[in-house]
Amino acid sequence: xxxxxxxxxxxxxxTVKKGGCAAKVPALILKxxxxxxxxxxxxxxxxxxxxxxxxxxxxxxSPDIALVQTLDFFTPILDTPYDFGAVxxxxxxxxxxxxxxxxxxxxxxxxxxxxxxxTSIIKEVLQGAIDVIKxxxxxxxxxxxxxxxxxKFGLSITGVVHPKKVWTNAGALPGDQLILTxxxxxxxxxxxxxxxxxxxxxxEEAVQSMKRLNNIMDYLSSVSIEAIHSATDITGFGLxxxxxxxxxxxxxxxxxxxxxxxxxxxxxxxxxSAHLTKAHKSNEEYSRPCFNFETKVSALLxxxxxxxxxxxxxxxxxxxxxxxxxxxxLANFFPGxxxxxxxxxxxTTDKKFVHVE
Amino acid sequence: xxxxxxxxxxxxxxTVKKGGCAAKVPALILKxxxxxxxxxxxxxxxxxxxxxxxxxxxxxxSPDIALVQTLDFFTPILDTPYDFGAVxxxxxxxxxxxxxxxxxxxxxxxxxxxxxxxTSIIKEVLQGAIDVIKxxxxxxxxxxxxxxxxxKFGLSITGVVHPKKVWTNAGALPGDQLILTxxxxxxxxxxxxxxxxxxxxxxEEAVQSMKRLNNIMDYLSSVSIEAIHSATDITGFGLxxxxxxxxxxxxxxxxxxxxxxxxxxxxxxxxxSAHLTKAHKSNEEYSRPCFNFETKVSALLxxxxxxxxxxxxxxxxxxxxxxxxxxxxLANFFPGxxxxxxxxxxxTTDKKFVHVE
Numbered sequence: 001x002x003x004x005x006x007x008x009x010x011x012x013x014x015t016v017k018k019g020g021c022a023a024k025v026p027a028l029i030l031k032x033x034x035x036x037x038x039x040x041x042x043x044x045x046x047x048x049x050x051x052x053x054x055x056x057x058x059x060x061x062s063p064d065i066a067l068v069q070t071l072d073f074f075t076p077i078l079d080t081p082y083d084f085g086a087v088x089x090x091x092x093x094x095x096x097x098x099x100x101x102x103x104x105x106x107x108x109x110x111x112x113x114x115x116x117x118x119t120s121i122i123k124e125v126l127q128g129a130i131d132v133i134k135x136x137x138x139x140x141x142x143x144x145x146x147x148x149x150x151x152k153f154g155l156s157i158t159g160v161v162h163p164k165k166v167w168t169n170a171g172a173l174p175g176d177q178l179i180l181t182x183x184x185x186x187x188x189x190x191x192x193x194x195x196x197x198x199x200x201x202x203x204e205e206a207v208q209s210m211k212r213l214n215n216i217m218d219y220l221s222s223v224s225i226e227a228i229h230s231a232t233d234i235t236g237f238g239l240x241x242x243x244x245x246x247x248x249x250x251x252x253x254x255x256x257x258x259x260x261x262x263x264x265x266x267x268x269x270x271x272x273s274a275h276l277t278k279a280h281k282s283n284e285e286y287s288r289p290c291f292n293f294e295t296k297v298s299a300l301l302x303x304x305x306x307x308x309x310x311x312x313x314x315x316x317x318x319x320x321x322x323x324x325x326x327x328x329x330l331a332n333f334f335p336g337x338x339x340x341x342x343x344x345x346x347x348t349t350d351k352k353f354v355h356v357e
Numbered sequence: 358x359x360x361x362x363x364x365x366x367x368x369x370x371x372t373v374k375k376g377g378c379a380a381k382v383p384a385l386i387l388k389x390x391x392x393x394x395x396x397x398x399x400x401x402x403x404x405x406x407x408x409x410x411x412x413x414x415x416x417x418x419s420p421d422i423a424l425v426q427t428l429d430f431f432t433p434i435l436d437t438p439y440d441f442g443a444v445x446x447x448x449x450x451x452x453x454x455x456x457x458x459x460x461x462x463x464x465x466x467x468x469x470x471x472x473x474x475x476t477s478i479i480k481e482v483l484q485g486a487i488d489v490i491k492x493x494x495x496x497x498x499x500x501x502x503x504x505x506x507x508x509k510f511g512l513s514i515t516g517v518v519h520p521k522k523v524w525t526n527a528g529a530l531p532g533d534q535l536i537l538t539x540x541x542x543x544x545x546x547x548x549x550x551x552x553x554x555x556x557x558x559x560x561e562e563a564v565q566s567m568k569r570l571n572n573i574m575d576y577l578s579s580v581s582i583e584a585i586h587s588a589t590d591i592t593g594f595g596l597x598x599x600x601x602x603x604x605x606x607x608x609x610x611x612x613x614x615x616x617x618x619x620x621x622x623x624x625x626x627x628x629x630s631a632h633l634t635k636a637h638k639s640n641e642e643y644s645r646p647c648f649n650f651e652t653k654v655s656a657l658l659x660x661x662x663x664x665x666x667x668x669x670x671x672x673x674x675x676x677x678x679x680x681x682x683x684x685x686x687l688a689n690f691f692p693g694x695x696x697x698x699x700x701x702x703x704x705t706t707d708k709k710f711v712h713v714e
Contacts, residue, residue, distance in 0.1 A: 025502040029471065036480040040491040043461065046498060057498035059462050061517065065418060071464040071501050071513050104400065105416050107428040107513055109466060114386065123393040134397040141403060141414035144428050145382040149506050156428050156464060156513035160418065 010121065012076035012084055013194045015113075016150050024074075024236070026282075056095040058166055066163040068101035073109040073154020077190045077310055078207065079200050081121045085128025085153060087210040091235070091311035092155040093136050097214040098233040098314055100167035101159035103136045108143030111152040125153050136213055169242075171230035172250035172317035178341040179326060181216060181334045182209050182313025184239060184304050185267030192275035198266075206264050210311040212334070219333050220326065227322035234312035236279060240287035240305040240354070243315060247353040248290075250317070253344045254354045258301045262336030271303045279308035292352040305356070317343055367478065369433035369441055370551045372470075373507050381431075381593070383639075413452040415523055423520040425458035430466040430511020434547045434667055435564065436557050438478045442485025442510060444567040448592070448668035449512040450493050454571040455590035455671055457524035458516035460493045465500030468509040482510055493570055526599075528587035529607035529674035535698040536683060538573060538691045539566050539670025541596060541661050542624030549623075549632035563621050567668040569691070576690050577683065584679035591669035593636060597644035597662040597711070600672060604710040605647075607674070610701045611711045615658040619693030628660045636665035649709040662713070674700055 025033075045060040056070040072092040078084045089106075096103045108129065112122050133140055138157070172178075189203045200207060214233060217225055230250055234242050239261070247254045283306040293302060313334065318326055323339055330337045346353075382390075402417040413427040429449040435441045446463075453460045465486070469479050490497055495514070529535075546560045557564060571590060574582060587607055591599050596618070604611045640663040650659060670691065675683055680696055687694045703710075 025467070025469065025471065025504055029476065030502060033476050033479050033483065036477070037483045037487060039487060039497070042498075043494065043496045046462070046496055057462065057464075059498065059515075061422060061461075062419060065422075067424075067462070067515065069462055069464060069498060069515065071466065071499060073466070073501055074503065104418075105403070105414065105424070105426060107414075107426060109428065109430070109513075110382070111468075111509075112382065114382065119386065119390050120393070122390050126390065126394045130394060130396060137400065139400045139403055140396070141399075141416065141426060142428060144430055144511065145387060146431065146509070147382055148509075152468075152503070152505075154501065156466075158416075158424065158426065158515060 011079040012081060012151065013079050016075040056099050058099065060163045064162060066161050066166060068096045068099045068159040068161050069157065070095035071154070071156040073152050075150055075152055079193065081124035082128040083200070083207055083211065085125035086132045087311050088153045089129040089132040089155055090211050090213055092157055093132070094214045094233045094311060096157055096159035097216065098167065098231050099161060100165055100231065101161035103138035103157050103159040105141045105158045106133050106138055107156040108140060109152070109154045109156065110143065110145040111148035111150070112145065113149055113151065114147045117151065129153065129155070132211065132213065136215060167228060167231040169230055169232040169246040170249035172246055172252050172343050173229050174252055174343050174345045175320055176229055176317040176343040177320045177323035177339050178254060178256070178343065179316040179318055179323060179337065180234070180239070180262060180313050180340045181214065181316070181330060181337045182212070183262040183264045183267070183336040184307055184309065185264040185270065186210055186310050186312065187238070187277055187279065187308040188270040188275045189264060189266060190310065191277050192270050192273065195275055197273065197275065203266065214314050216314060216330060216334070220329050224322055224326045224329055227319040227326065228316050229319065230317040232315050234309045234315055236308045237286065238283045238306045238308050239315070240291065241283050244287050244290050244353055246315065246317065251346050253346050254341055255344055256341035256354060256356045258297045258356050260338055260340045261301070261304060262338045263304065267304060268300055271300050277308060280306050283308060290351055290353045292355045294357045297356050368436040369438060369508065370436050373432040413456050415456065417520045421519060423518050423523060425453045425456045425516040425518050426514065427452035428511070428513040430509050432507055432509055436550065438481035439485040440557070440564055440568065442482035443489045444668050445510045446486035446489040446512055447568050447570055449514055450489070451571045451590045451668060453514055453516035454573065455524065455588050456518060457522055457588065458518035460495035460514050460516040462498045462515045463490050463495055464498060464513045466509070466511045466513065467500065467502040468505035468507070469502065470506055470508065471504045474508065486510065486512070489568065489570065493572065524585060524588040525606070526587055526589040526603040527606035529603055529609050529700050530586050531609055531700050531702045532677055533586055533674040533700040534677045534680035534696050535611060535613070535700065536673040536675055536680060536694065537591070537596070537619060537670050537697045538571065538673070538687060538694045539569070540619040540621045540624070540693040541664055541666065542621040542627065543567055543667050543669065544595070544634055544636065544665040545627040545632045546621060546623060547667065548634050549627050549630065552632055554630065554632065560623065571671050573671060573687060577686050581679055581683045581686055584676040584683065585673050586676065587674040589672050591666045591672055593665045594643065595640045595663045595665050596672070597648065598640050601644050601647050601710055603672065603674065608703050610703050611698055612701055613698035613711060613713045615654045615713050617695055617697045618658070618661060619695045620661065624661060625657055628657050634665060637663050640665060647708055647710045649712045651714045654713050
């Protein structure tokens, strides 16, 4: 993709006060708002509760087709328009893959400051998204665009999945192995970018990772796909938050090997430089009570687990016998894919769902 | 719905520079942006072109189910939060009804200035939308919300329709009668509200009309439904623009009886008071070359045709023999429903697609 001169001058992350997920309505405020709204019963065929504002819904439209639906948009977390569009698309599409679905249609949500922003920049944001949508074998079928003070972009996506083959985060079984498909650290690296400590080219490894689709089914054998008992994608709550949600929903305990966690080259040095976001703190507050860290786990590795991810990898709970084969099948396409832990019976003596050693 | 004290103090239309569709990226700029984006071929089953950013797409997911998908969001056009949410929802849902579909799932797009706006206001916006969604027999299944400078709200909607029963705007036949299901004038009345010439209670008739779902199928007999050859909803381009698009797509001419157009009580006086938007002018520029107005048609009635509608009615092209019956079936639920014209063979001598007398 050629970039014209104008777009080299502007750094998108400097055009917004809050980048990416930091602009989200905080969970507690959203919860308070929704608690004050009177929701009617759901229509037949829906298997999610609209009152929770979940990111992905499952709607059984016929006995053998369920729709997987998700909607996401955010302000720039990267400076390069093309890459911002691509990451926004990959991040939105990830929720469909995390449910075992295949995306089919996308609609764009675009807000742009027409008075101050060259249209060439908007074109590149769209092209970045379109190229990722193309790779996902889905199509952009519509959308809505408004003139607004700051740039925002995202997608509303519909995918399909067989109703009996939905991956939820409630299927992990004792004896399973845990696999993570992308390195951790996008939160701290994007914070460093926003702090102007990095140029985008310095964190190219993370940018490529965020642009990567979580389309693992395209690379796995059917035996491997059958061996996946549970899946979720790692996003704003970090590995800690999303692994905790999976362990709780599945009524199991997780053991995570801190030294097996895949990291970007600069993840540790960026955390050492204190490139942090508010989410590092709120993620720790959210997850810490249910975590048991062995004393040998360093403060920096704990921070890695609380690091909020954008377009992070999938966390899979898989049949132990197939775990190495799955890692092998994904390795060429998802650098860093690793077995990071295992699933055990739920402890009845404490509320520590996740043990990190 | 009870309204608390806070929400009586704020006038939502005064919190934004541009209300409703006026905040849309102008069609010409959008066209220029999209012309610079390289779109891949569409996936199989899609019957719309993503490059046109159409508001509603049709995707045949199985031989007997097609998805109807649309996405829309805008800034406040009304002062009352509950009514703004309700109108935004009815307006978004309208695109599904205009294709002959029935809405099933909705996802919310919410941007709100958390620092300056009471959460009670946001709750009421959501409640207004939820109540209309409930009436449509669909469910809110998710969404995304961000902290932003100005309030914006809308929905991404998926409906279903039998692939062979899609209403397009290309099916009008010579000999058909044209029916419009809601009065015209929301553009000028909302402009008067923004100009502070009206209180919202002054334009209650228009507010009720904008909140009304275009769910005509719920009230029509199957014989009447079969008699509908073509449909479209009247929104930002006004009756002029949308009737022109239907006549062109159907390769027919329209005859419209200006004195049969249904109007709100204050539509004419509001236009006389010059409560206009930029869209009145751009709609005239867009449609005028293809219109032939008889000299007896007053300047004000011409303006009515260019008036941009929010959550306007459906324009139906129906079998003449069934037209009166359709009006009769709808009259109790859609005040103002009227036969407003007829369809004739296309003229080969000029490019005047619509004749107004």
